[in-house]
Amino acid sequence: MDKRILVVEDEPSLAEVVSLYLKRAGYQVQTASNGKQAISFLEKQIPDFVILDIMLPEMDGLSLTRWLRDRSDVPIIMVTARREEIDRIAGLEMGADDYVVKPFSPQELVSRVRAVLRRTGRDQAGAESDRALSFDGLAIDPRTRVVTVKESEVDLTAKEFDMLYLLAHYPKQVFTRDQLLERVWGGAEYIDPGTVTVHVRRLREKIEEDPSNPKHLLTVWGVGYKFEP
Ligand code: CA
Numbered sequence: 001m002d003k004r005i006l007v008v009e010d011e012p013s014l015a016e017v018v019s020l021y022l023k024r025a026g027y028q029v030q031t032a033s034n035g036k037q038a039i040s041f042l043e044k045q046i047p048d049f050v051i052l053d054i055m056l057p058e059m060d061g062l063s064l065t066r067w068l069r070d071r072s073d074v075p076i077i078m079v080t081a082r083r084e085e086i087d088r089i090a091g092l093e094m095g096a097d098d099y100v101v102k103p104f105s106p107q108e109l110v111s112r113v114r115a116v117l118r119r120t121g122r123d124q125a126g127a128e129s130d131r132a133l134s135f136d137g138l139a140i141d142p143r144t145r146v147v148t149v150k151e152s153e154v155d156l157t158a159k160e161f162d163m164l165y166l167l168a169h170y171p172k173q174v175f176t177r178d179q180l181l182e183r184v185w186g187g188a189e190y191i192d193p194g195t196v197t198v199h200v201r202r203l204r205e206k207i208e209e210d211p212s213n214p215k216h217l218l219t220v221w222g223v224g225y226k227f228e229p
Helices: 010-022 033-042 060-067 085-095 105-118 122-128 158-169 177-185 194-207
Strands: 004-008 028-030 049-053 074-083 098-102 133-135 137-139 146-149 152-154 219-222 223-226
Touching: 004 010, 010 105, 028 033, 028 158, 033 060, 033 158, 049 060, 049 105, 060 074, 060 133, 074 105, 085 098, 098 105, 098 122, 105 158, 133 158, 137 158, 158 177, 158 194, 158 223, 177 194, 177 223, 194 219
Parallel strands: 004 028, 004 049, 049 074, 074 098
Antiparallel strands: 133 137, 137 146, 146 152, 219 223
16 A cells, blocks of 8 residues: 655645655655644544645644644654754654755655655555455455455456455454545545445455355445455
8 A cells, every 4th residue: 555645835836846756756645735734634544654844824833743743653754944943953852753954855855755664664564564364265465466265366456456455454444435535546536436336346246255245345334334354
């Protein structure tokens, strides 16, 4: 699963170029243009990484770091202007993992993100989360992207595989349609929410013994779907 990075930056052109470089490096990127918007995203879901401008409208980067550190140890890189050395020190004291000084090259920022992920061991955590799963006749291997049912290989599309792996990776956890759209399709706005329903139906036809009476891919009425091991 790609790492999700939240970029909090009020200068639209900078936010855009930073997201572009991060996306090219294989990360999923969400941007917020002020502290309040960042909090509304973070209250829903803590990403795998946060890049935070110190000088922000509504709520500054330092307060936001303090808010985040009360809730999570997600890695944080702060972005500061050259003259704000005092903020830089405060940011690190408040628990930011690293900082970059404006103007910076986007490529430099990507390298810093990788370095922080390495240092905090999050890249290995990622590798660990790529483990193969197996449940009573159903096996899912994310490295080869092969799914077998009672030892015979099942042909899944890329999105069917991603959705099955996500659900099976968190057994019994209920995912809403929106969460599945966000995690499997990257939250693309042009995707019809009915897409999820269609994919679940096809997956059931492929992996369930009796698709009309599924044992693994269960509907949680009015909420979404979950995987039952
Ligand atoms: Ca700013």
